[in-house]
Amino acid sequence: MIRSSIGIVAVIGLGLGLAACGKDSSKTGGSNGATSGSSTVASKLIMGGSAEFKTRANGLPGLKKNYGVVFGKYTVTDTGGPVTVGALVNGQIDAADIFSTDPSIKKYGFVSLKDPKNNFAAQNITPLVTKSKATPGVEAVLNAVSAKLSQQALVDMVSQAITDKEDPAAVAKAFLAKNPINMPGKASGVSLSVGSSNFPESVVLGNLYSQALKSAGAKVTDKFNIGSREKYYPALKAGSINMFPEYNGALASYLDNSTSASSTAEVMAALEKALPSSIVALTPAQAQDNDSVMVTKATAEKYHLVSIADLAKKD
Incomplete structure (x- = not known):
């Protein structure tokens, strides 16, 4: 888990080829195993984050194991940085792995989905x-x-x-x-x-x-x-x-x-x-910077998202 920065919209023009968000992502299926017949909230969404998040135990595998959440598509952006934040702001992804100290959360009103099953471990x-x-x-x-x-x-x-x-x-x-x-x-x-x-x-x-x-x-x-x-x-x-x-x-x-x-x-x-x-x-600091599944306020309201578990609900 390596972390955040904001420099935002201009960074998106780097030609990373991020897919547009929306229902098309649930039609094509995704790199983490979603299929065209899926009907959960997550199956309709594109998740963005680092390459590491795609495979590590408390990344996509953990979300699937602990919550039954499988996204329609996973797009590699960066490690909670300006590409990820900009893609979420601009609607190129629908959910993102963004870290809990990131100023973009307050700036853009992102909603951090609760993690009642502690998928994300302590990050001191x-x-x-x-x-x-x-x-x-x-x-x-x-x-x-x-x-x-x-x-x-x-x-x-x-x-x-x-x-x-x-x-x-x-x-x-x-x-x-x-x-x-x-x-x-x-x-x-x-x-x-x-x-x-x-x-x-x-x-x-x-x-x-x-x-x-x-x-x-x-x-x-x-x-x-x-x-x-x-x-x-x-x-x-x-x-x-x-x-x-x-x-x-x-x-x-x-x-x-x-x-x-x-x-x-x-x-x-x-x-x-x-x-x-x-x-x-050595001795860990009290300060932590945890992974968080972030969505925009509009996405949270549209799908009634409060917890990560809500992503696995049928839509």
Whole structure:
């Protein structure tokens, strides 16, 4: 689960060939197994999201297993970013995997469908560190940052980076000025690289942990905007990246698509079991950024959608 940005309508002209939404999607069937005879609400809709969401345990397979939801079509857009948001706004998809901290939810009045069966696991921000770099000082600094990272703080920083278009480094600096770590020299003598994915929230978080480490005396090389988990996780595993702010539930599912862990404690246990011995997962932050099935207000009203389960109703 890697996350969001808004830049929106102009991005749609990238020539991704997103299909128009509407009843045609239920006639053709879709890449996740819907057939032309389907008559549920979901069978009439196009779902959009990342390539990873299509196959991971709590993505399309989880929606089908836990709710009996099978969409008429699935269109790969991006990871909860501007292509996904723009496609939902413009009616090129009818539902989307968008993350809970995304400012587009408020801006466009999207409706987040409730998840009573906890298909989507906890997604706490969790620092991952190469074991050889995880000195007591480095761990203390990173855990101190996580301890100050509340849900509201994360939402506010994401809004500043996306809606207000502030530089992620400046957003992180302002947060640390208000929430000082004050551990001078704690990480002295350690050289490491800090990575991030290529969406604003991840870049803000990368800057946040990187700046805290630098202020504590570590020599840090920033490697931001790497891309999706398929790109950055192998680099973390190989040690070319030494620290990465991850989403514990998404990574646990990525490493073990059979996991049913849901709560933060369950997810952390599953993650620690699945991680290679070369990587350490530190204390998760209270802040989370969960996957959410989003629809527009018009779609919610048209099909009387409140919960994900409502998508499986006969229409």
